[in-house]
Amino acid sequence: MTKFIFVTGGVMSGIGKGVTAASIGKILQVRGFKVTAAKIDPYLNVDAGTMNPIIHGEVFVTEDGGEIDMDIGTYERFLDINIPKDHNMTTGQVYLSVIDRERRGDFLGRCVQIIPHITDEIKQRIVQIATRNSSDVALIEIGGTVGDIESLPYLEAARQMKLEQGYENVLYVHVTLVPVLDVVGEQKTKPTQHSVQELRRIGIQPDIIVARSQKPLLAEPKKKIALFCNVEEKAVFTSPDIQTVYETPLVLDRQNLGEYLTERLKLSRRKANWTDWEKTVNSFTNPRHEIRIAMCGKYTELADSYVSVNEALRHAAAFCNSKLSIDWIETEVLEDDASALQTLSKFDGVLVPGGFGSRGTEGKIKAINYARLRDMPYLGICLGFQLATVEFARSIGLQDANSTEIDPDATYPVIDIMPEQKRVEYKGATMRLGAHEITISPGTIAEKLYRTRRIYERHRHRYEVNPGYLDQLTKAGAVFSARNTEGTRMEILELPDKYFYFATQFHGEFKSRPNRPSPPYYGFIKACLDKKLGMPKPQFWA
Numbered sequence: 001m002t003k004f005i006f007v008t009g010g011v012m013s014g015i016g017k018g019v020t021a022a023s024i025g026k027i028l029q030v031r032g033f034k035v036t037a038a039k040i041d042p043y044l045n046v047d048a049g050t051m052n053p054i055i056h057g058e059v060f061v062t063e064d065g066g067e068i069d070m071d072i073g074t075y076e077r078f079l080d081i082n083i084p085k086d087h088n089m090t091t092g093q094v095y096l097s098v099i100d101r102e103r104r105g106d107f108l109g110r111c112v113q114i115i116p117h118i119t120d121e122i123k124q125r126i127v128q129i130a131t132r133n134s135s136d137v138a139l140i141e142i143g144g145t146v147g148d149i150e151s152l153p154y155l156e157a158a159r160q161m162k163l164e165q166g167y168e169n170v171l172y173v174h175v176t177l178v179p180v181l182d183v184v185g186e187q188k189t190k191p192t193q194h195s196v197q198e199l200r201r202i203g204i205q206p207d208i209i210v211a212r213s214q215k216p217l218l219a220e221p222k223k224k225i226a227l228f229c230n231v232e233e234k235a236v237f238t239s240p241d242i243q244t245v246y247e248t249p250l251v252l253d254r255q256n257l258g259e260y261l262t263e264r265l266k267l268s269r270r271k272a273n274w275t276d277w278e279k280t281v282n283s284f285t286n287p288r289h290e291i292r293i294a295m296c297g298k299y300t301e302l303a304d305s306y307v308s309v310n311e312a313l314r315h316a317a318a319f320c321n322s323k324l325s326i327d328w329i330e331t332e333v334l335e336d337d338a339s340a341l342q343t344l345s346k347f348d349g350v351l352v353p354g355g356f357g358s359r360g361t362e363g364k365i366k367a368i369n370y371a372r373l374r375d376m377p378y379l380g381i382c383l384g385f386q387l388a389t390v391e392f393a394r395s396i397g398l399q400d401a402n403s404t405e406i407d408p409d410a411t412y413p414v415i416d417i418m419p420e421q422k423r424v425e426y427k428g429a430t431m432r433l434g435a436h437e438i439t440i441s442p443g444t445i446a447e448k449l450y451r452t453r454r455i456y457e458r459h460r461h462r463y464e465v466n467p468g469y470l471d472q473l474t475k476a477g478a479v480f481s482a483r484n485t486e487g488t489r490m491e492i493l494e495l496p497d498k499y500f501y502f503a504t505q506f507h508g509e510f511k512s513r514p515n516r517p518s519p520p521y522y523g524f525i526k527a528c529l530d531k532k533l534g535m536p537k538p539q540f541w542a
């Protein structure tokens with residue numbers, strides 16, 4: 001029998017509900033329970049693929065090609081599992097299938113309504129997610145904040161599930177914020193009280209409250225939360241700001257969250273084995289070196305739009321005992337300001353991440369050119385791979401080489417739309433997506449980094465290296481060291497005579513884990529560190 005843990009959020013968004021939910025998963029996983037996780041997004045989009053990452057955060061790509069909410073990435077990193085795309089449920093998906101069945105005639109004679117038809121569909125999907133994997137525990141995070149109109153059907157479904165599945169099989173965790181007023185320095189619990197009142201009005205009495213705050217929750221506010229929110233005091237947990245998010249499971253379990261969960265859900269009592277996780281956390285908290293990376297993109301694409309890239313860099317830095325600082329360089333500025341380009345010299349490495357559209361691309365090409373000519377470690381991801389190819393082509397005389405995404409009339413279209421993409425009319429879920437098999441050539445840096453010649457990495461793109469220019473590019477020294485199995489699609493570009501110059505068509509960041517960095521990211525960070533320490537060409541995994 002699978003146990004269901006519903007995680008809701010109160011007071012405001014962006015307080016780390018996903019990290020809390022993933023930490024609960026970890027707490028159960030280190031006790032030997034099989035855990036899975038799902039995220040509900042109450043918006044009408046069918047998936048996150050068509051949304052702007054600047055507003056909604058990164059679009060995470062799953063192994064099975066889903067373009068989904070970035071919180072699923074948090075679950076994958078914490079729990080070290082691959083989560084299928086249908087674990088990200090949206091209102092768009094739910095309504096689409098109910099309306100489709102109505103048209104088919106499945107409900108003939110009846111009036112189709114939110115309760116029970118939409119709520120039944122939600123419950124059925126939740127049960128399917130949990131049972132298909134025969135998980136001991138399924139974490140179900142409900143996006144948004146309690147009180148939103150959009151999330152009402154999901155809360156109603158979660159409420160019904162306790163009646164149907166039984167008291168000891170369903171548990172509700174509410175994550176809230178406890179702000180501190182500067183003037184008096186007091187931890188204020190009123191917003192939490194209100195948000196729990198809102199939940200109880202819908203019929204959900206939370207079992208556990210996790211209070212996010214700058215500092216640990218003091219005894220008095222904790223008592224108050226217990227009293228006013230109608231929970232036991234030992235069920236109020238504090239989650240203060242900490243150095244690395246990966247420490248959160250430890251912080252919560254030290255307050256006996258694991259014991260409380262297993263008792264309440266009548267799970268067998270098992271000893272937690274934190275050894276590996278503690279080792280991982282230590283690698284993040286005790287750095288010996290420091291590395292500075294220039295992330296060259298569009299200025300507005302901040303923090304959340306590249307979560308997985310940032311995390312992959314941090315995993316690699318921790319692995320190399322290094323502290324990492326990432327500076328955003330606005331590439332539009334590099335386009336006509338030569339002195340701005342010079343600022344790149346103070347960094348240990350240059351990274352151009354994935355992206356879409358033409359704005360800022362000439363600046364990105366300038367940054368790539370700067371890194372290549374000065375032999376600075378370079379890592380290119382997806383668009384950063386395509387533009388590295390463009391920059392190289394221009395350097396060997398194909399003067400206005402470009403990607404047709406940027407200049408449809410380029411004389412030398414070295415990056416071009418994939419033939420099968422030309423027929424695509426619908427924008428949703430039609431890119432080349434998800435994990436594809438890749439074959440690495442022997443004797444290359446790619447082989448040294450991956451230590452195998454067959455890999456599976458995740459993709460999200462419509463354009464690729466134009467095979468018509470392969471001969472010219474490779475004769476001039478570009479090495480496409482990995483390709484798809486048929487050998488027709490270029491997956492990795494490396495310049496072997498450089499200190500470290502590596503670019504991938506795929507997104508290694510989606511498979512990076514805190515204790516197992518993605519090989520390209522590891523290679524890049526190791527090269528940045530070795531170069532900074534004045535070492536000869538980097539030795540990997542030594």
Ligand code: GLN
Nearest residue numbers: 354355382383461462463
């Ligand atoms: N815009 C490019 C393409 O569609 C790169 C995509 C990306 O960087 N994810 O191929």
